[in-house]
Amino acid sequence: MTKHPLVPVALTYVAALLVAPRVTVPSVALWVVAAAAALVALALASTRRAPWGTAICVLLSTSALGVLRHKMANEVPTDDISRVSGSSPVACAGVVADPITYRTATAETVVEATHHPREDSQESLSGRVLLVANWRVRARVGDAVWFRAPLKPLAEATNPGQFSEAADRLGDGVRVTAFVPPGALHVGGAQPRRRLERLAESVRQWVSATLLAHTPNPYRDLHAQLMCSILYGMHAAPLPPGIVDAFRRSGTIHLLVVSGTQVAFLVGLLLALSGGLSRWLRLTLIGCALPFYVLLTAHPPSIIRASVVGAMGVAAVLLGKDVDGLNALAFAALVILGTCPADLNSIGLQLSFGACFGILVLTPLFMRFLAFLPRWFALSVAVTCAAQAGVAPLLAYHFGAISLVAPVANLIAIPTAAALLIVGMLTSAAAPLLPAVADRSGALGHCLTSVLVQNATFFSNWPLAVARVAGTGMLWLLAGYGVLTVSLVLDTPPVRRWLSRERVLALTAVVATLTVGWFTYSKLRPRELAVTFLDVGQGDSIVVRSPTGKTVLIDGGSHDRTFRDVGERVIVPYLAEIGVRKLDAILVTHPHEDHVNGLVTVLQQVGADMILDPQQPAAACAAYESFCEEAEQQGAHVEPISRGDSLDLGGGAKLWVLWPPDRPVQGTSDDENNNSAVVEVALGKTSFLLTGDLRAEGERLLLNYGDDLRSTVLKGGHHGGPGTTSDEFLDRVSPKACALSVGRNNPFGHPAAETVARLRRRGVRLYQTALDGAVLCRTDGRRLEVSSFRSRHRPDVLPVGAKARPTDRGNRSDGSDRSGRPD
Template sequence: MRTGMLALALGLLSLRLLPALPSVGWLILLLILALACLRTRLWPLGCLVLGACWACWSAQQALDGRLAAQLDGRTLWLEGQVTGLPARTGQGVRFELEQPWSRRGELVLPQRLQLSWFDGPELRAGERWRLAVNLRRPHGLLNPHGPDREASLLARRIGATGTVKAGERVGEAAVSWRDGIRQRLLATDAHGREAVLAALVLGDGSGLARDDWNTLQATGTVHLLVISGQHIGLLAGLVYGLVAGMARLGLWPARMPWLPWACGLALTAALAYGWLAGFGVPVQRACLMLAVVLLWRLRFRHLGAATPLLIALLGVLLVEPLASLLPGFWLSFGAVAVLALCFSARLGAWRPWQAWTRAQWVIAVGLLPLLLALGLPVSLTAPLANLLAVPWLSLAVLPPALLGTALLPVPLGGEGLLWLAGFSLDGLFSVLGWVAVQHPPWVPEPLPLWAWLLVCLGALLVLLPAGVPLRLPGAMLLLALWAPREQVPHGQVQVWQLDVGQGLAVLLRTRQHSLLYDAGPAQGDSDLGESVVLPTLRKLGVRQLDLLLVSHAHADHAGGAGAIRRGLPVLRELGGEGTGGAICSSGERWQWDGVAFELWHWPQGPSSNERSCVLRVQAGGERLLLAGDMEAGAERAWLASNADTRIDWLQAPHHGSRSSSTEPFIQALAPRGVLISRGRHNSFGHPHAQVIERYGRHGVQVHDTALDGALGLRLGSQGGVVGERAGRRFWREGGGS
């Protein structure tokens, strides 16, 4: 039986690796094959194929539920119900709308939308609204080793995103108890930690400040504020321990068997907490796992720890096969699997303090391969931080927070307990904040496959019991973390034009030097320099910048520069007027590792765009021109000041606007390809149709970050441009080049 369950689970998990989904015809053939195998000795293969068929069918249903291509970018009037807890952001409100419909009956809309309303009014769960929404198919920025938003949206079955232009409430909400509790929590004096309490009690992290998120990520304690297995387990453990303690002290009624009651009350408390938290997918997963563990404790301890874990894994995947697209799925099951491996079938008993300290380091070692595979930062302080934070949260924060929430109708009682919980939280965040500043997380470069496999084997050997004489060799295998990565050859440049939406950020790396041209956009509480550019640089192995070159002071080019300065050592900074660095000067030249760089600047330009600092790079006979936001006047000035105007690759001036990329400019440069950086459905209409037609007329190949993701080029190798979307995944739309 266990073999069949394992095969079925592997089939369900195979969905994550598929570049494309099989057609209906292939699915039928595979299903027939699976049913035939079930009657033979190949029945495990049949289980595996059955799992894959179910996962593919479910994924196809989710893809078919996306917004139709002909409605992408259109503004429609629709009506629907607000669900979940609307999140107030610095610029407005973000919320989900379910079962939307349009009075134009022929339109088929997705069943769930994720919408943003800039400067929108207060929304409550359960309200019905009639809204004018600019709808877009699920899409996200795609950068090297970065998160994949499209996978996340598909796993949550979000069929479209959109921006609300106008709206009116057409139906009041029924009593929304969760929203009401949130409002009470946010209005309570909790020592300035009201938003953190809302996250802890309701799973609503929308109000957390960016600094709080950064602190949690740096110390590996994000799980403390995301209601999942740990919170459910903590509450269930407290209830179970209370009943067991009363039974041991003789305080539990003798006529009531304590073990069934302890298991039943623990599960009841966990389900109540899950109900309070809205029963999202992580909470469902946690409650299912807890139910299996308690059943195992009550009746089936002879089955070992692996079987309950496998049952829980199958239960989650059969209900929602797309859960495997989420990093949290792998981390939560991985953590439980590591603990099961290290705490079961051991000879002798550990003292409680030994078990607790070992739990922290075994999770740190056991999850290391998963963190590397998922491209997540590794907190070196996580074991020590959790050693302190988990009991602090369990004993000093969670009980008064939950009890205070339950007692909110009681004057002073509930508010007093919540103030106490907030005071404890403030102390915890003070300690974690100090740790985060002293020891920021490690962002390793992606490992070669052989090195990653060695790390997996090393972690497994280190986690073996102490009597097994392989732990030291396992620790030696972990040195593969520092395996040599591919180096940029002398005389070449690795170029990455990052996908930063309506902005620009280009990384150039020679063998021993790094240069960043522009730093991405920032507006309000959205800083892509901090959230996109800086993490991508770290994952690409950039530990310092030899030069930060900001073309001009507009926010879509210079907005992220502050985050870059804070996050990485910058040896030198140049740019246009008002960018914070020294003003670049025409004619400045230098060489790095056999690669030539040259600056150009038009100080007489009538606008900031025209005064962009321009960079020309030459490597191995190939040339790249980074043109910033040059417009027609600057293009003429550049042509007049350069005798040799041939360029192989061109960063499209001003994102491909109609005021740039003039006919004489393109004709004189004669590039092989142009790299356009812009946001999908941007309000400026970039790139202009006339510009695209002009490039096409001159035989210039167009590469577009909005269609292809980040664009990679090895200048000097005589190769071509490769977009991140060239790596096919069934949930991604294909590139446009």
């Protein structure tokens, strides 16, 4: 602990924050433990006789303080705006706290609540709210605003692979979100307490306008945005999704997320320009410039980390002191997480610290392997590889993918970005006095951004640019950093002396045997059919994956605006989580918004070989029309389906279309829903009956065909609404479990109390996505396990039916199914 004393302290503090939600010890007891351990540590340190005892007491005190800080940070004040959340519109007044961020179809900002206007009084409020609008919001940081909208809790992760907006925003003090329609937001004048943030926003806007004015065509807007992203982050200068995806796949996305690279160049530039000043003036200059740059970038956690470490390094150099990189990194972690424990959930902060850890610890190891290369080139390769190794486990854990081309792509991208940062600053500085110089530097910036884009595009298009890591969990994350730790231990001089050639060969043989054994077990173990009912709020989305890996997505939409684009926020992350590179088919049950409005994004980001569509003659929604247009642009084969069609999923699994009939039903109270596709998916003696939005009239018409509908799992029709899943239907299906896809606090009152009562009277195990999150079913045809994302206990093992699936069920008269093979 003497070489890097702050490292174990920081790790202990982080561990305390992670376990704090499960600690039920009273705060008073924690204060006593922290104080007592600190006093004992001071007493032992004064005697200098028990260094290990001192270290244990320090870590014990740190643990107690970490749990206490977590409890304090998660206490909700009595006047917090989250306490008035609900389905009814709420009037709120506040001040814009963050710059407006424009997404694909929405504008977002954070509003700091001040009061709750009423007819006869004003109730004081605190806390922050994420304000989202699907129209252009004209407001700046520091503007007073008034809006009226329902307040809803931020979306938590309720599906595998889903990003938790609630955990990410908690660091900003945001607990609720408001979706504001046009005309419900009123902007007032600027507030004096936000002058500094407003000044930073004005500078950022002026820099953006200057770069745009001095950047030549073609595509001047894109190149100016990219320069702004290099200067102060992608969140403040959003780029087109295609460009962002190319940078992500090539492993150069970190250049667009402002962090240590920008801080290092800024500090270096300031040190070079202030060479003739005294060290105290240089410290003062950098000490003022760094906080303002943090404000200019809207202070994400990664830039705060970089600024703290950079300030420590500059102070040490100018004062003639040595600085330990790991201690500085640990100190930055303690400062950030001590100020805001919720920042631990920030993916940007995790990646920033992971990259720094890799550079500090792994660079010497890579340098020894690259000793045969020129030192400058070896150092560039070593730093790039070390940074990528430091973040690889985190990338696999959060995104299920690792860029394999990143080390090579960054050799070009990093020096280009460094030059671009200098050119951007020069253009901004020269524009007021020397416009001709600004024009020339802008033209140079255009060339450099072209190099960055071409570099990212070139490497992202390689066939093996990205390695998908399916099912990555905490175990894989720990295993990844465990491998890095073992590598470091093996590189220490004592271990290197112990590792003779024979021992290296023996260790290699053991690792190879374990690897072969694992892959053999993976290949020989029984393969399963997996059916996942995703939690998309008030909507439907089901993913069917066969034992051979064929994947069919059944619907993908949501009525719940909390998810915004449900395809981007839920469906695509889940498909990436399970390793799906392209869907074999997308089946649309019927053209309603809450079943299709996320499918355009799915087609754009994942793609599909085939579209299965009942193609109802009724008028379709705008989202369905957009989906059809995207499918046509991508050249996906669209196959009309009706009763009698089937799809061979491979491995013994099959999908049958039971409804609608060749001639759509007419004259019911809800023809669109009663023509919804009903499919059965089966493997062995386990079957799933998926009824879309079928209502009671459609159920009766389906029963008239006399099919054997007995199924192990039933997906309740029309989100469990009134009049669905009737007694007669349940008698014929006889399910062991039922999944209802519903949104929490939805305006329709789904599921209906009568529907839930009918299911419970029959002893059917009920799962609701609003309560359980995603519902995951796995079966090998003889045994069925059902688990939910929110449940912490073991999966439920349900009995399967005795009905074996006939091989000729659901086939057309021509004897072929949708796989194109004879049945």
